[in-house]
Amino acid sequence: MGTIDADFADETVVVTGGSSGIGRAVALGFGDAGATVINADVRAAPKDVGPETPTHEAIEERGGAAAFVETDVSEPAQIETAIEAAREFGGVDVMVNNAGVHRSREFLDVTPEDFEFVHGVNLRGAFFGTQLAAKDMIDRGVEGAIVNTSSTTAERAEWDHSHYATTKGGIRMLTRSAALELDGHGIRVNAVAPGPIATEIREGWAEEASEIADTGGLPSRAGTPEDLPAAYLYLASEGAGYVTGETVWVDGGASL
Numbered sequence: 001m002g003t004i005d006a007d008f009a010d011e012t013v014v015v016t017g018g019s020s021g022i023g024r025a026v027a028l029g030f031g032d033a034g035a036t037v038i039n040a041d042v043r044a045a046p047k048d049v050g051p052e053t054p055t056h057e058a059i060e061e062r063g064g065a066a067a068f069v070e071t072d073v074s075e076p077a078q079i080e081t082a083i084e085a086a087r088e089f090g091g092v093d094v095m096v097n098n099a100g101v102h103r104s105r106e107f108l109d110v111t112p113e114d115f116e117f118v119h120g121v122n123l124r125g126a127f128f129g130t131q132l133a134a135k136d137m138i139d140r141g142v143e144g145a146i147v148n149t150s151s152t153t154a155e156r157a158e159w160d161h162s163h164y165a166t167t168k169g170g171i172r173m174l175t176r177s178a179a180l181e182l183d184g185h186g187i188r189v190n191a192v193a194p195g196p197i198a199t200e201i202r203e204g205w206a207e208e209a210s211e212i213a214d215t216g217g218l219p220s221r222a223g224t225p226e227d228l229p230a231a232y233l234y235l236a237s238e239g240a241g242y243v244t245g246e247t248v249w250v251d252g253g254a255s256l
Contacts, residue, residue, distance in 0.1 A: 006233040009034035012089045013236070014082055016040045016073050016129055017099030020047040022149065022197060022225045024055050026096055029229030030236075031059035031066055036089045040071035040082035041099065065089070073099045073125030076132065083136050091140045094236040095133035097126040097171075098149040107162045115163050122167035123174070130178050134187055143186030145236040148175050150193040150247055152255045168193075172247055179245030188244040190235040195251025197223040219252025227252075 008030055018027035018039035024046060031037045037059055044054040051058070056066035067089075069082045086092045101121045103114050126148050137144040151168035153161050172191060179189040196219075231248050234240050249255060 004230065004234070006033040006237055008094070008233075008236070010090075011093040012036045012038065012086045012091060013094040013096065014038045014040055014086050014092050014133065015096040015098055016071065016079075016082070016125065018055050018096075019043055019045065019068075020051075022194060022228050023096075023098040024048070024051070025225035026098060026229045026232045027055050027066070028059060028062075029233055030094070030096075031062060031064035033233060034064070035094070036065040037067075038082055038086050038089075039066065039068045040073070040079070041068070042070065042072050044068045044070075071099075072121075073097075073129060074120035076124075076128040079125070079129050079132050083132050087136070091142065092133045092136045093142060093144050095129060095144070095146045096149075096232060096236075097129040097146070099125050100149060100167075102161075102164050104160045105163065106160050110163045118163050119167050122164070123170045126171050127174055130174065130189065134178070134182050134185070137187055138185050144188075145240075146178070146182075146187065146189045147232050147235045148189070148191040150175070150191040152193050152195045152249065152251050154193060154247070156255055175247065176245045183244060188235075188240070190240070190243060190245065191247040192228065192231045192235065193247050193249045193251065194228055195219065195223055195249070195254035197225060197228070219254050221252065223250075223252050 013030045013035040015027040017023040019041040027037050039055045056068040059066035069085045071078045071082045150171045153165040154168040154172045175191040
C-alpha cells in the first residue's frame with residue numbers, strides 16, 4: 001500500500017496526555033511531520049513498558065522541536081498554561097485533547113470519587129481544552145483544527161466501563177457541538193474513536209485479541225498506538241478541510 005505524507009512545518013500542536021500510549025504515538029507523529037509539539041501531561045516520563053525517553057526529548061532526538069508542560073487537564077488553569085507555552089512558538093494551530101484515565105468498576109460499585117476523577121480528566125479536560133484552544137485560535141485569527149480522543153465505548157457498552165463510557169460519549173457530542181459553534185471561526189473539530197489498544201491502560205488486550213482472531217472474529221490482531229497517528233494527522237490537515245463534527249473509528253473492526 002502507498003503512504004501519505006503530512007507536512008505540519010511551522011505549526012504548533014498541543015497534545016494532552018502525550019507522555020504515553022496513544023498520546024505519545026500521536027505526538028511523535030506530529031513531530032515527524034515537522035510540527036513543534038507541546039506535550040501537556042501530568043508527568044514527562046512514559047508509563048509504557050519499553051520507552052524511557054520522554055516524548056519531547058524523543059522528538060528532539062529525531063530532529064524536531066518540542067517542549068513538556070506539566071498539566072493536569074482537570075484544571076482549566078493548567079490547560080491555559082500549556083496554551084501559553086504554545087504561544088511562545090506562535091500559538092496553537094492544532095489541539096489534540098487526548099489525556100484520559102480509566103478505573104475498572106462495575107456500575108453498582110462506582111463511587112462519587114471514581115466518577116469525578118474519570119470525568120474530570122476525560123470530559124472536563126477535553127471540554128476546556130477545546131474551548132481554550134479555540135479562544136487562542138480566534139484571538140490570533142487562525143483557522144485551526146481540534147482533534148479529541150473518544151472511544152468505541154461511546155456507542156458500545158462494556159462491562160465495568162459505565163463511568164468511562166459516559167465520558168467518551170460526552171466527548172463525541174462535545175465534538176459535534178463545538179464543531180457547530182466554531183465553524184464560523186474557521187475552526188474544525190473532530191474526534192478519533194480508538195478500539196481496544198494494547199497500552200498500559202488496556203492490560204491484557206493483546207492476548208484477548210489473539211483469542212478473538214483464533215475464532216475468526218474481528219479484530220484479527222491487537223491494536224497498537226502506532227495504528228492511531230495517521231487518523232489524527234489527517235483530521236488536522238488541509239486534506240480534511242471539509243470534515244468537521246465527525247468521529248473516525250480506528251478499531252480493527254471491533255465495533256462490527
